Amino acid sequence: xxxxxxxxxxxxxxxKTFLAQAFSIPSDSMQNTLQPGDRVLxxxxxxxxxxxxGRGEVVVFHDPGNWLPSEPASPANPVQExxxxxxxxxxxxxKDLIKRVIGVGGDTVECKGTGPxxxxxxxxxxxxxxxxxxxxxxxxxxxxxxxxxxxxxxxDHRQASADSRYHRGKPGGGxxxxxxxxxxxxxxxxxxxxxxWLSVPDTFEQ
Numbered sequence: 001x002x003x004x005x006x007x008x009x010x011x012x013x014x015x016k017t018f019l020a021q022a023f024s025i026p027s028d029s030m031q032n033t034l035q036p037g038d039r040v041l042x043x044x045x046x047x048x049x050x051x052x053x054g055r056g057e058v059v060v061f062h063d064p065g066n067w068l069p070s071e072p073a074s075p076a077n078p079v080q081e082x083x084x085x086x087x088x089x090x091x092x093x094x095k096d097l098i099k100r101v102i103g104v105g106g107d108t109v110e111c112k113g114t115g116p117x118x119x120x121x122x123x124x125x126x127x128x129x130x131x132x133x134x135x136x137x138x139x140x141x142x143x144x145x146x147x148x149x150x151x152x153x154x155x156d157h158r159q160a161s162a163d164s165r166y167h168r169g170k171p172g173g174g175x176x177x178x179x180x181x182x183x184x185x186x187x188x189x190x191x192x193x194x195x196x197w198l199s200v201p202d203t204f205e206q
Contacts (some may be wrong), residue, residue: 029155056204098155150175
């Protein structure tokens with residue numbers, strides 16, 4: 001039994017490092033696509049083969065520079081620390097975010113008034129935007145050419161998401177370095193009644 005447990009732990013660690021990792025959704029910013037408390041699996045394999053984040057994908061990324069408030073993390077007990085280490089639960093001091101990729105390096109992304117969002121002059125049809133929200137807000141109009149090696153991200157709950165629009169005064173003009181991307185969230189695995197694939201919306205096929 002100890003040997004089996006040891007093998008299971010090693011396999012879990014290898015899966016977390018090279019294949020996939022579970023992340024917990026902490027906020028309302030991706031509703032209704034994702035709800036607070038949902039667990040998603042993030043693909044960590046394809047980036048090893050040079051895959052880059054694509055338009056329309058939902059990605060997890062490290063805080064690129066003070067996007068998250070600086071709050072002391074709650075101390076984790078030894079069991080939580082072990083489970084975090086092997087990827088079965090998020091780390092207590094995790095500083096990661098999850099948003100949808102709207103533009104990639106070289107794209108011109110813009111929005112005036114309440115929308116629509118345009119990428120390289122093409123208006124996006126965004127049925128995933130939270131009901132009652134507008135694609136943009138008049139207090140956060142923008143037009144940016146995304147720097148090479150970066151992505152422009154926005155939450156699906158547009159009026160409750162402190163995304164790229166609200167960090168334009170920081171390095172990158174609000175764009176997130178690709179090097180900070182952990183991977184693409186490709187499925188909701190928990191709770192079981194919310195299991196779903198996180199596919200790329202058809203509008204990005206333009």
